[in-house]
Amino acid sequence: MPATSSHKPYRVGRSKTGLGLFATKPIKKGTRIIRYFGPILDSRIPEHDEIENKYLFELNGRWTIDGSVRKNLARYINHSCRPNAESDVRPRERKVFIRAIRNIEPGDEINYDYGTDYFKAYLKPIGCKCASCEKKRKKLRAEARAERAKVKERAERKAEKAGAKTPKNKAAKTKKLNGHALGKTNGRARA
Numbered sequence: 385m386p387a388t389s390s391h392k393p394y395r396v397g398r399s400k401t402g403l404g405l406f407a408t409k410p411i412k413k414g415t416r417i418i419r420y421f422g423p424i425l426d427s428r429i430p431e432h433d434e435i436e437n438k439y440l441f442e443l444n445g446r447w448t449i450d451g452s453v454r455k456n457l458a459r460y461i462n463h464s465c466r467p468n469a470e471s472d473v474r475p476r477e478r479k480v481f482i483r484a485i486r487n488i489e490p491g492d493e494i495n496y497d498y499g500t501d502y503f504k505a506y507l508k509p510i511g512c513k514c515a516s517c518e519k520k521r522k523k524l525r526a527e528a529r530a531e532r533a534k535v536k537e538r539a540e541r542k543a544e545k546a547g548a549k550t551p552k553n554k555a556a557k558t559k560k561l562n563g564h565a566l567g568k569t570n571g572r573a574r575a
C-alpha cells in the first residue's frame with residue numbers, strides 16, 4: 385500500500401469493493417481535496433489512443449489523463465451515486481481536482497460520481513456497490529419479505545376458513561393453498 389504523508393487529510397484504506405480513499409481529518413464542503421493527475425494523452429496520437437486502463441479520465445474529446453500512475457492516490461477514490469465529493473474538471477488547464485461537496489468527517493470514505501457513461505458501461509451490468517445502492521437494495525428486499533409474509537398469512541387464514549367448513553380435509557387443503565400462494569409471490573419478487 386502506498387504511504388500517505390500525515391499532513392494530507394486522507395489515506396488509502398480497505399473499502400467494501402477493494403481499496404478506497406478515506407478522510408483522516410474533517411474536510412469542509414468546498415475544499416479541494418486532491419488532484420487527479422497523470423500523463424496527458426492526446427487522442428490524435430495513435431500510441432496514446434491505444435492506451436487502455438480503468439484510470440483514464442477524459443477531459444474532452446481530445447485530452448485524457450492517464451491516472452494509472454502510482455503517485456496518483458486519487459485513483460483510489462470509488463464511485464458513489466450519492467457522493468460527498470465531485471470532480472472539478474478543467475480541460476483548458478488539463479487538470480482535474482476532487483472537491484468536497486459536503487462536510488466530510490474523519491473515517492468517511494471519499495466518493496464522487498463517475499458519471500453516466502462509466503455507470504452504464506461498468507457498474508450497471510454488475511450492480512453498483514455504493515452505499516446508496518446497497519441501501520436501496522436492502523429496502524427492496526425488506527419490502528419483498530413483508531409482502532411474502534402478508535400473502536402467506538392470507539393463505540393461512542383462507543385455509544383455516546376452508547378447513548372449518550370441512551374438518552376432515554383440513555390438512556390436505558392447507559398444504560395445497562400455501563404452496564399455491566407462495567409460488568406466486570416468489571415469482572413476483574424476482575421480477
Ligand SMILES: [Zn+2]
Pocket residue numbers: 464465466512513514515516517518
Ligand atoms: Zn450506486
